[in-house]
Amino acid sequence: DTAVSQTPKYLVxxxxxxxxxxxxxxxxxxxxxxxxxxxxxxLKIMFSYNNKELIINETVPNRFSPKSPDKAHLNLHIxxxxxxxxxxxxxxxxxxxxxxxxxxxxxxxxxxxxT
Amino acid sequence: RKEVEQDPGPFNVPEGATVAFNCTYSxxxxxxxxxxxxxxxxxPKLLMSVYSSGNEDGRFTAQLNRASQYISLxxxxxxxxxxxxxxxxxxxxxxxxxxxxxxxxxxxxx
Numbered sequence: 001d002t003a004v005s006q007t008p009k010y011l012v013x014x015x016x017x018x019x020x021x022x023x024x025x026x027x028x029x030x031x032x033x034x035x036x037x038x039x040x041x042x043l044k045i046m047f048s049y050n051n052k053e054l055i056i057n058e059t060v061p062n063r064f065s066p067k068s069p070d071k072a073h074l075n076l077h078i079x080x081x082x083x084x085x086x087x088x089x090x091x092x093x094x095x096x097x098x099x100x101x102x103x104x105x106x107x108x109x110x111x112x113x114x115t
Numbered sequence: 116r117k118e119v120e121q122d123p124g125p126f127n128v129p130e131g132a133t134v135a136f137n138c139t140y141s142x143x144x145x146x147x148x149x150x151x152x153x154x155x156x157x158x159p160k161l162l163m164s165v166y167s168s169g170n171e172d173g174r175f176t177a178q179l180n181r182a183s184q185y186i187s188l189x190x191x192x193x194x195x196x197x198x199x200x201x202x203x204x205x206x207x208x209x210x211x212x213x214x215x216x217x218x219x220x221x222x223x224x225x
Contacts, residue, residue: 031211041200043159043215056212090158094213102147102206104213106158 023091121216138203
C-alpha cells in the first residue's frame with residue numbers, strides 16, 4: 001500500500017546515456033512533482049503537473065523531459081546524461097486539504113550516479 | 116535572496132533537552148507553511164503543518180509569525196530518534212510551488 005513509489009531506486013550509468021525514472025502515486029492526488037536533491041542536500045523543484053498538465057517548469061536543461069500519462073503517474077526522461085546530473089531525484093504528490101493548505105508526500109527517491 | 120532560509124546547524128543536544136529551530140521566508144505572499152523531517156538517505160516526510168494560531172503535536176510545537184516572516188519549531192524532551200534534518204517549507208497557492216529551506220541538522224546524543 002505504498003503511497004508514492006519510484007523506480008528504480010538506484011541508477012548507475014555512463015555519461016551520454018539516456019535513462020528514465022518512473023513515479024506512481026495511489027493517494028488520489030492531482031498534482032505531482034519532480035525534485036532534485038544535490039550533494040549539498042538542497043531540494044529544488046524541477047517540474048510540476050496538475051491533472052496531466054505541466055504547470056511548473058523550472059530552469060532545467062531541456063535534456064530533462066517529464067511526461068504524465070495520467071494523474072497518478074509522472075515519469076522523467078533524461079537524455080545525454082552528464083556528471084552534474086548525479087543527485088537524488090524525488091517524486092512527490094500533493095492535495096489541497098479542507099484548510100486550504102497543501103501537503104506533499106514524497107517517494108523514496110532515485111539515486112542517480114553518472115560516471 | 117533565498118526564498119527560505121534556515122540555520123544549517125548542526126544542533127547537538129542531549130536527550131531530554133528542548134531545542135528550537137527558526138526559519139525565515141522572503142515572500143509575504145506565502146500562504147502555507149510546513150515542517151518536514153528527512154533522515155539520512157531517505158525521503159522528506161511531513162512532520163506538521165504550521166497554522167497561523169500556532170499548533171502542537173505531542174512534543175512538537177510550531178509557530179508562525181507573518182509580520183516578521185518566520186516560522187519556528189520547538190521540540191521538547193528530545194529523543195535519540197529525533198536526530199534528523201528538519202526542513203522548513205513554504206507554499207504559494209497561485210504558483211502551486213513549494214520552497215524548501217536547506218534544512219537544519221539535529222543530533223540528539225545519549
